[in-house]
Amino acid sequence: MKLLRGFLWLLGFQLLGHAVVELLALPVSHAMAGLLLLLAWLLVKRRLNESVATASQALIPLLAMLIMPGVVGVFFVIDEFAGHWTAVMVALGVGTFLSVLTSLWLMLRFMPKEADGGDERERLS
Known part of the structure; x- marks a missing residue:
């Protein structure tokens, strides 16, 4: 339900x-x-x-x-990209990079912080 x-x-x-x-x-x-x-x-x-x-x-x-x-749907308008493959590839590359960078930033910002393992390392040595 x-x-x-x-x-x-x-x-x-x-x-x-x-x-x-x-x-x-x-x-x-x-x-x-x-x-x-x-x-x-x-x-x-x-x-x-x-x-x-x-x-x-x-x-x-x-x-x-x-x-x-x-x-x-891109396959139906493929002819319109004929002279613009460089721009399309740059846009895809930059867009992918920015997407990954944004995801990384959000992950680091909102994931819970792990406790510092310094005390455990001192006990083990």
């Missing part, structure tokens, strides 16, 4: 994002607006809803499948 409730929360925020984008004529995708609204809600509550966490964990293994339609 917790999984279903979490999916309903996620779907509700996606629908809310859709409504906000349509009403305000924002140049943002509906799903992204829903995710931003979910982020704002989580920041205001200052705790993670257990149902949303359960549903999110169930979606993580499917992430590659969720990204696949966009990747496949």
Whole structure:
């Protein structure tokens, strides 16, 4: 039941994002607006809803499948990239580097600090 409730929360925020984008004529995708609204809600509550966490964990293994339609769509517009392969490759390289750097920074920032092992080393020597 917790999984279903979490999916309903996620779907509700996606629908809310859709409504906000349509009403305000924002140049943002509906799903992204829903995710931003979910982020704002989580920041205001200052705790993670257990149902949303359960549903999110169930979606993580499917992430590659969720990204696949966009990747496949590139094949239909491949002719438009004909003279721009250098720019595409530079953008992919820089984007990947910045993504990895950001992930590393977030990991170092938010992971719990390990206790200094100095005392243990002194006892062993």
